[in-house]
Amino acid sequence: MNAANPIGVFDSGVGGLSVLHEIRRTLPNENLLYVADSAHAPYGDKSRQFIEDRSIAISEFLISRQAKAIVVACNTATGAAVTALRSRFSMPIIAMEPAVKPAVANTRSGIIGVLATRRTLAGDNFVRLFARYSAEVEILGQACPGLVEQVEAGDLSGKKTRLLLEHYVSPLVEQGADTIVLGCTHYPFLAPLIQEIAGPAVAVIDSAAAVARQLYRRLEVGNLLAVKAGVVAATQTETTTGTECFWTSNGLDSAKPIISQLWKRDVEVCRLPLLHSVTAIK
Ligand code: DGL
Numbered sequence: 001m002n003a004a005n006p007i008g009v010f011d012s013g014v015g016g017l018s019v020l021h022e023i024r025r026t027l028p029n030e031n032l033l034y035v036a037d038s039a040h041a042p043y044g045d046k047s048r049q050f051i052e053d054r055s056i057a058i059s060e061f062l063i064s065r066q067a068k069a070i071v072v073a074c075n076t077a078t079g080a081a082v083t084a085l086r087s088r089f090s091m092p093i094i095a096m097e098p099a100v101k102p103a104v105a106n107t108r109s110g111i112i113g114v115l116a117t118r119r120t121l122a123g124d125n126f127v128r129l130f131a132r133y134s135a136e137v138e139i140l141g142q143a144c145p146g147l148v149e150q151v152e153a154g155d156l157s158g159k160k161t162r163l164l165l166e167h168y169v170s171p172l173v174e175q176g177a178d179t180i181v182l183g184c185t186h187y188p189f190l191a192p193l194i195q196e197i198a199g200p201a202v203a204v205i206d207s208a209a210a211v212a213r214q215l216y217r218r219l220e221v222g223n224l225l226a227v228k229a230g231v232v233a234a235t236q237t238e239t240t241t242g243t244e245c246f247w248t249s250n251g252l253d254s255a256k257p258i259i260s261q262l263w264k265r266d267v268e269v270c271r272l273p274l275l276h277s278v279t280a281i282k
Helices: 017-026 048-064 075-088 100-106 118-122 124-133 147-152 159-174 187-198 208-221 229-234 252-263
Strands: 007-011 032-036 069-072 093-095 111-116 138-143 179-182 203-205 244-248 269-271
Touching: 007 017, 007 048, 017 032, 017 187, 017 208, 017 252, 032 048, 048 069, 048 075, 069 075, 069 208, 075 093, 075 118, 075 124, 093 208, 100 111, 100 124, 100 179, 100 203, 111 118, 111 159, 118 124, 118 138, 124 138, 138 159, 147 159, 147 187, 159 187, 179 187, 187 203, 244 252, 252 269
Parallel strands: 007 032, 007 069, 032 244, 069 093, 111 138, 111 179, 179 203, 244 269
Antiparallel strands: none
16 A cells, blocks of 8 residues: 555545545645545435445445545444445545544533434444443434535525524523534534534534544554655645545536535536446445
8 A cells, every 4th residue: 555645535425525624634745535425415314235335335436546545424324334344445444433522521511412313323333422421421312304415505504504403403502511512524514503503602523633633643553644744743734735536426516516615615526437336226
């Protein structure tokens, strides 16, 4: 594996761009490949087998583009597919975990809220986190149907998005939560509105920066950093030299403006080729 190779990142859609932002901040010299599987978002509505098949096929695509590591920038795909990905591919596979641990360290009221998809809240990873920390704090899980779709549509602050968020966030605050975990990578794009609804006394946290740090560590340990570790650390505030390439399974007319909006720069987006390499998509 060559340290100059790119890092592959994927999500059910555009939400993983929130993780890509943190990866870019932490690793300014790496070349990044991003796949938004927006034609199939939200993954939360699909079967576990579908998500696993899709995650394997997208990973194979990223590996065909020389990816030296894969970041599963999707909590839902992490729950459904990370075990299959790790048993299939030998490179570092970095995945999401809702930021419950830092939330437990942060809360003073002893009550934390977790906003996530229904599938993430019901998945083994979250059930394990819940079992580990629920003796110390009260954990209120709040499923948020409809929010992924709002971010996919680029609607970060419109009336419908606000109504949905009020419906999901206000009950958590009323029940005493002083820390809200964003357990879906789409939600950090809604953080300003979530913070406004929750009020200034509530901390809103996500795990994107922790995932970027974990990626950094894994690359460092494997001698896979594009530039020597010390040099990368010293250049974090310097000009980015890495590049980004974006693919979408959606139509380019709708995908390009939304990816550019969320990436905060006008970018080229390519159409993801049809992926056939694993079992037929159900
Ligand atoms: N960004 C995905 C996540 O973090 C969205 C979930 C979905 O597509 O259902 O879970």
